[in-house]
Amino acid sequence: MPSGVRDIQLLELKDTISQLNNTISTQNELIRSLQKMLQERDAKDSEKDQLIANLQAQLDYLKTRLFGSTSEIRHEQLPGQLDLFHLQTEDEPEPVPLEVEYIEVKAHKKARKSKAAYDEVFADLPTENVYVDTLTEEQKTCDVCGTMMIPIGHELIRTELRYTEPKLERIDYYATTYECPQCKETEDPRFIKDEGTPALIPGSYASSGLAAHVMYYKYVMSMPLYRQEKDFEHLGVKISRTTMASWTIYCAENYFLPMYEYLHRKLLKRRYLMADETPIQVLKEEGRRPQSKSYVWLVRTGDNGGIPIL
Numbered sequence: 001m002p003s004g005v006r007d008i009q010l011l012e013l014k015d016t017i018s019q020l021n022n023t024i025s026t027q028n029e030l031i032r033s034l035q036k037m038l039q040e041r042d043a044k045d046s047e048k049d050q051l052i053a054n055l056q057a058q059l060d061y062l063k064t065r066l067f068g069s070t071s072e073i074r075h076e077q078l079p080g081q082l083d084l085f086h087l088q089t090e091d092e093p094e095p096v097p098l099e100v101e102y103i104e105v106k107a108h109k110k111a112r113k114s115k116a117a118y119d120e121v122f123a124d125l126p127t128e129n130v131y132v133d134t135l136t137e138e139q140k141t142c143d144v145c146g147t148m149m150i151p152i153g154h155e156l157i158r159t160e161l162r163y164t165e166p167k168l169e170r171i172d173y174y175a176t177t178y179e180c181p182q183c184k185e186t187e188d189p190r191f192i193k194d195e196g197t198p199a200l201i202p203g204s205y206a207s208s209g210l211a212a213h214v215m216y217y218k219y220v221m222s223m224p225l226y227r228q229e230k231d232f233e234h235l236g237v238k239i240s241r242t243t244m245a246s247w248t249i250y251c252a253e254n255y256f257l258p259m260y261e262y263l264h265r266k267l268l269k270r271r272y273l274m275a276d277e278t279p280i281q282v283l284k285e286e287g288r289r290p291q292s293k294s295y296v297w298l299v300r301t302g303d304n305g306g307i308p309i310l
Contacts (some may be wrong), residue, residue, distance in 0.1 A: 218244075
């Protein structure tokens with residue numbers, strides 16, 4: 001074999017041996033790191049076992065305190081503890097058992113609360129008296145002499161509550177025109193028209209009671225306008241939620257504004273106030289984009305003993 005080929009083989013063999021040495025070194029380092037990890041895990045496992053044992057001992061002790069006998073006398077002896085309760089000498093007398101005295105305790109009788117009478121429960125309701133008349137003429141005739149009997153008194157026999165379903169009524173107002181009878185035949189007849197009080201909302205059929213009903217059920221009874229719209233349909237008329245919202249806004253701006261401003265002035269005189277804000281999106285707001293964030297502010301008085309104002 002030529003010397004050149006042999007030299008090449010030797011170089012390749014040296015390279016292979018060098019690569020094998022590097023691989024062996026890397027594997028040895030990996031083995032050492034794995035051994036170190038195993039040792040650390042074993043140490044942690046040992047600490048965990050010790051911790052579990054301590055917790056188990058505490059749990060057993062607490063179970064004994066919670067579910068065991070409440071007496072301080074223990075029948076078993078703890079390791080290494082002296083028995084202090086059996087060191088009695090022969091000169092000490094035996095304890096004399098005490099006689100148990102039984103005391104009879106009379107049963108407690110709870111006084112039953114008297115039932116409230118109808119006059120107390122229904123004191124704020126209007127009362128209608130109905131005098132029953134269900135007997136026939138034959139039953140009202142005396143069975144001895146045949147004379148017709150006459151009423152001589154009344155006695156309350158029962159009480160009931162009657163529910164009247166809400167209803168809507170149409171009321172048409174007619175203006176009355178007056179004329180002067182003396183000026184009737186003259187060239188300048190005199191007339192006057194009585195148009196009554198103006199409507200609650202100009203051009204609207206809403207009465208004060210209907211508008212108050214809508215706002216009361218919306219803000220006090222938490223009934224949305226769309227549900228009120230369904231209720232009015234059951235009563236025979238369709239009132240849209242948009243119409244009810246317009247009523248609410250008009251009454252707030254034209255009738256509640258003086259009261260609002262008065263309460264606002266009273267509110268600002270208090271020393272402490274509380275406030276809360278709620279983000280809300282307002283459409284078609286002048287000078288602002290619909291995506292702009294607006295806020296509804298609620299301000300009320302603090303707890304300082306005065307009359308609360310919201």
